[in-house]
Amino acid sequence: MIRRPPRSTPSNSSAASDVYKRQHQDNLIIEGHYADVVPDHLTSVFIILRTEPHILEKRLKEKKFSPSKILENIQSEILGACTSAALETHEREKIYEVDTSNSPVDETIKTIQFLIERKPPTNIGKINWMRKLEESNELLRYFP
16 A cells, blocks of 8 residues: 655656556555555555655645645644554554655655565654754744
């Protein structure tokens, strides 16, 4: 399963859709916010696409999101809401986070394919926007 915050990809073509087109028919990729709906026993890999808050903010502004919706999405990304939801219903070993902030779609696709095929040890916790924003004294900008 691939899970990403809404509209986190820079274009209309999503990495998840592109991966789906390239996968063998025995694989099913579900894209969206379904962590609490799809039972764990039906998933072999759970991938969460993450985006650095400043970049997510720029993308959402370009898509004409309202200021309140932008803030809501950024706060969810900073708090790792998608990862938290996944951890509530899926085995930690199945869950991966992929930073899409500066990666072209083709690179993201390759990363996703690697995770699906190889299932390396989980990388949960390596992406920590809260720590990064706190270190740069920008955290309060998103939590007024």
